[in-house]
Amino acid sequence: AQTVTQSQPEMSVQEAETVTLSCTYDTSESNYYLFWYKQPPSRQMILVIRQEAYKQQNATENRFSVNFQKAAKSFSLKISDSQLGDTAMYFCASRGGTSYGKLTFGQGTILTVHP
Amino acid sequence: KAGVTQTPRYLIKTRGQQVTLSCSPISGHRSVSWYQQTPGQGLQFLFEYFSETQRNKGNFPGRFSGRQFSNSRSEMNVSTLELGDSALYLCASSLYTSGANVLTFGAGSRLTVL
Numbered sequence: 001a002q003t004v005t006q007s008q009p010e011m012s013v014q015e016a017e018t019v020t021l022s023c024t025y026d027t028s029e030s031n032y033y034l035f036w037y038k039q040p041p042s043r044q045m046i047l048v049i050r051q052e053a054y055k056q057q058n059a060t061e062n063r064f065s066v067n068f069q070k071a072a073k074s075f076s077l078k079i080s081d082s083q084l085g086d087t088a089m090y091f092c093a094s095r096g097g098t099s100y101g102k103l104t105f106g107q108g109t110i111l112t113v114h115p
Numbered sequence: 116k117a118g119v120t121q122t123p124r125y126l127i128k129t130r131g132q133q134v135t136l137s138c139s140p141i142s143g144h145r146s147v148s149w150y151q152q153t154p155g156q157g158l159q160f161l162f163e164y165f166s167e168t169q170r171n172k173g174n175f176p177g178r179f180s181g182r183q184f185s186n187s188r189s190e191m192n193v194s195t196l197e198l199g200d201s202a203l204y205l206c207a208s209s210l211y212t213s214g215a216n217v218l219t220f221g222a223g224s225r226l227t228v229l
Contacts, residue, residue: 101148
């Protein structure tokens with residue numbers, strides 16, 4: 001079984017600044033994957049970044065990067081140079097190694113980027 | 116390349132009725148997963164299909180069912196609708212080829228039960 005916890009219901013940041021969204025997880029599997037998805041007000045869920053648990057190197061996608069602390073079961077998302085288009089609900093999610101389509105989501109963090 | 120298409124986008128039903136939602140995956144994707152999104156419960160996994168077979172099922176009552184066709188299109192059905200079934204139903208498709216499998220989501224079907 002997997003659980004994902006996002007402790008920040010809402011966050012705000014000024015345009016061009018950096019913000020970090022927190023996520024902790026728990027899993028009984030040795031092989032698992034972690035994801036951050038973004039859901040803008042239009043509601044189309046979009047993959048932001050993913051991390052394979054067996055990789056020690058933190059994933060990076062342009063302005064988005066993660067801080068993966070496996071021992072602490074922590075998976076935070078850092079957004080650099082925040083843009084107005086980053087305003088959205090952000091979901092942290094996990095899945096087991098062979099549960100290809102079964103994601104366990106956190107409750108989400110609403111991020112608002114202010115001009 | 117067309118994305119994941121869900122129909123209808125919005126629908127209103129009354130208690131006791133049944134509803135069928137449709138999902139067309141990205142061309143080439145053979146796996147379809149369904150999720151229910153509500154303000155109270157968040158995003159919850161319903162079921163996953165691959166090659167017309169249900170591979171995983173979430174913790175939902177038997178009123179929720181689904182199927183997948185040979186062209187990978189999927190439908191989910193909710194019978195005897197309850198007020199609590201009001202939600203955004205999201206479909207996601209994937210290649211289902213390796214551990215790095217990534218889901219691509221559709222825009223969702225917004226169901227309101229009156």
